[in-house]
Amino acid sequence: MLNISEIRKQFPILSRKVNGTDLVYFDNGATTQKPQVVIDVVNNYYANENSNVHRGVHFLSGLATDKFEATRDIIQQFIGAKHKHEIIFTKGTTDAINLVANGFRSLLNKGDEVIISELEHHSNIVPWQMCCDFTGATLKVIPLLDDGSLDMITFKKLLSENTKLVSVAHVSNALGTINPIEEIISNAHKVGAKVMIDGAQAASHIPLDMQKLGADLYCFSAHKMYGPTGVGVLYGTDEMLNALPPYQGGGEMIKEVSFEKTTYAELPHKFEAGTPNIAGVIAFKNAIEFITGLGVENIAKYEDELLQYATAEILKIEGVKIYGTSKNKSGIISFNIEGLHPYDIGVIVDKMGIAIRTGHHCAQPIMERFNIPGTARISVAVYNTKEEIDVCINAIKKAKMMLS
Amino acid sequence: MRTISEIQVEIIEDFGMFEDWMQKYEYLIDLGKELTPIDEKHKTEDNLIKGCQSRVWLHAEHIDGKIIYTANSDAIITKGIVAILISVLSGHTPSEIVNAKLDFINEIGLKEQLSPTRANGLVSMIKQMKIYALAYNN
Numbered sequence: 001m002l003n004i005s006e007i008r009k010q011f012p013i014l015s016r017k018v019n020g021t022d023l024v025y026f027d028n029g030a031t032t033q034k035p036q037v038v039i040d041v042v043n044n045y046y047a048n049e050n051s052n053v054h055r056g057v058h059f060l061s062g063l064a065t066d067k068f069e070a071t072r073d074i075i076q077q078f079i080g081a082k083h084k085h086e087i088i089f090t091k092g093t094t095d096a097i098n099l100v101a102n103g104f105r106s107l108l109n110k111g112d113e114v115i116i117s118e119l120e121h122h123s124n125i126v127p128w129q130m131c132c133d134f135t136g137a138t139l140k141v142i143p144l145l146d147d148g149s150l151d152m153i154t155f156k157k158l159l160s161e162n163t164k165l166v167s168v169a170h171v172s173n174a175l176g177t178i179n180p181i182e183e184i185i186s187n188a189h190k191v192g193a194k195v196m197i198d199g200a201q202a203a204s205h206i207p208l209d210m211q212k213l214g215a216d217l218y219c220f221s222a223h224k225m226y227g228p229t230g231v232g233v234l235y236g237t238d239e240m241l242n243a244l245p246p247y248q249g250g251g252e253m254i255k256e257v258s259f260e261k262t263t264y265a266e267l268p269h270k271f272e273a274g275t276p277n278i279a280g281v282i283a284f285k286n287a288i289e290f291i292t293g294l295g296v297e298n299i300a301k302y303e304d305e306l307l308q309y310a311t312a313e314i315l316k317i318e319g320v321k322i323y324g325t326s327k328n329k330s331g332i333i334s335f336n337i338e339g340l341h342p343y344d345i346g347v348i349v350d351k352m353g354i355a356i357r358t359g360h361h362c363a364q365p366i367m368e369r370f371n372i373p374g375t376a377r378i379s380v381a382v383y384n385t386k387e388e389i390d391v392c393i394n395a396i397k398k399a400k401m402m403l404s
Numbered sequence: 405m406r407t408i409s410e411i412q413v414e415i416i417e418d419f420g421m422f423e424d425w426m427q428k429y430e431y432l433i434d435l436g437k438e439l440t441p442i443d444e445k446h447k448t449e450d451n452l453i454k455g456c457q458s459r460v461w462l463h464a465e466h467i468d469g470k471i472i473y474t475a476n477s478d479a480i481i482t483k484g485i486v487a488i489l490i491s492v493l494s495g496h497t498p499s500e501i502v503n504a505k506l507d508f509i510n511e512i513g514l515k516e517q518l519s520p521t522r523a524n525g526l527v528s529m530i531k532q533m534k535i536y537a538l539a540y541n542n
């Protein structure tokens with residue numbers, strides 16, 4: 001059992017007021033709040049440790065480098081990667097996908113196919129459109145069923161020897177659907193395709209084991225896992241990452257540079273050009289420790305309780321429709337109320353100190369699929385409580401009364 | 405006909421009476437409901453101002469030297485603010501509209517609704533109202 005009130009005490013922002021009342025934060029899908037330890041480590045880095053990594057012979061540079069690499073170690077363990085050099089630091093999920101999509105420009109040809117799905121975040125759509133435009137490859141889309149799950153029958157029909165890559169989200173940020181990625185990976189591998197998983201909405205909610213999962217590439221953002229913004233991870237198998245050309249050129253990623261010929265550094269440095277977000281990477285370790293300290297399984301179980309409770313409560317409001325009703329769901333509730341615009345709901349509940357997300361959630365194809373302008377979205381994290389859900393549901397009821 | 409400044413003073417007075425945000429938003433919602441909707445035939449793609457979240461349609465006509473605006477939005481709070489903007493600017497001459505300073509926005513505590521980051525289309529709407537006026541102002 002998690003002690004939620006103890007957990008809440010670690011997040012200073014949770015005791016602030018918004019519009020005169022206690023903040024209720026249900027926009028965790030966009031970004032989670034940060035525990036004090038993460039904030040302290042960022043501060044301490046700049047106050048006492050600031051130095052560039054992998055470069056200097058001096059004391060501080062060594063210290064910063066050791067701490068930076070310690071985060072790589074803990075992430076390797078956290079996601080069950082075989083090798084440390086399979087962990088690449090990026091700016092975030094978007095950056096990781098762009099790194100890979102850019103690399104696939106050299107691996108794809110006309111006639112090749114890339115498969116994504118209808119529930120992807122724009123950051124797992126647009127890079128592939130750009131890649132396909134560049135290479136002449138074709139982009140195929142796995143359609144959604146009415147409950148917001150992937151149409152796996154059509155997916156299997158889309159697969160062929162032309163399929164070179166399948167890139168899908170582990171969890172949909174707009175619907176909460178947990179996709180059957182094991183099944184996707186094994187089917188894609190049967191036709192020789194590589195698989196990339198966008199784990200932005202999964203990494204702090206679902207236990208991960210890369211070696212068991214068998215994905216070729218997997219990525220996520222620290223800021224959605226109680227860590228700093230501007231830091232993300234691209235995991236790739238040693239084989240896959242060696243097959244991809246470097247993304248950005250610059251310092252750190254080279255072995256030798258001359259005007260005649262430059263050779264690239266080994267993994268992971270080949271993909272880490274330029275000075276990274278050192279403070280962010282170092283503090284990301286503390287965010288991971290926060291998660292593992294509680295246990296991902298325990299977090300998942302508690303968040304599922306919140307999801308079930310909130311779903312039941314919200315369905316009591318007349319005219320509510322939830323988008324994303326598949327059996328396998330993470331802590332995200334996307335909904336509309338008949339006759340009301342989600343923007344109006346968001347504005348009114350904000351006045352009561354409640355942060356929910358409204359709009360298309362960077363997933364316009366989903367909105368088109370369901371023929372709606374957007375939804376209101378509640379997304380939970382481990383520090384949320386049933387009491388907060390009650391406050392939120394009451395606010396939504398009040399908004400409904402005012403608006404209809 | 406009252407001047408644009410006089411209308412703004414009245415709106416500021418109206419909003420000054422509200423004691424809390426709820427009264428203010430209820431009033432906005434009422435204004436939104438009462439807004440004479442734009443003629444369906446003017447609800448075109450060309451007249452659509454795309455905010456990321458709520459959409460606004462704006463149409464302008466030049467009648468007897470004055471500009472008459474009609475508009476609509478799919479979100480009711482946005483619509484309420486649209487109604488206020490129309491009550492301030494519609495029915496005035498192009499030069500009055502071009503030169504109008506919309507000070508009331510800061511005074512009535514709805515600045516956040518009219519910030520460019522709100523993505524509700526209202527900032528673009530004001531700009532578009534002025535652009536129409538500019539077009540007739542010669």
Ligand SMILES: Cc1ncc(COP(=O)(O)O)c(C=O)c1O
Nearest residue numbers: 092093094121123173198200221
């Ligand atoms: C499923 C999914 N993919 C990708 C992203 C993009 O993540 P970031 O903005 O951290 O790069 C998000 C964030 O909203 C997401 O939810």
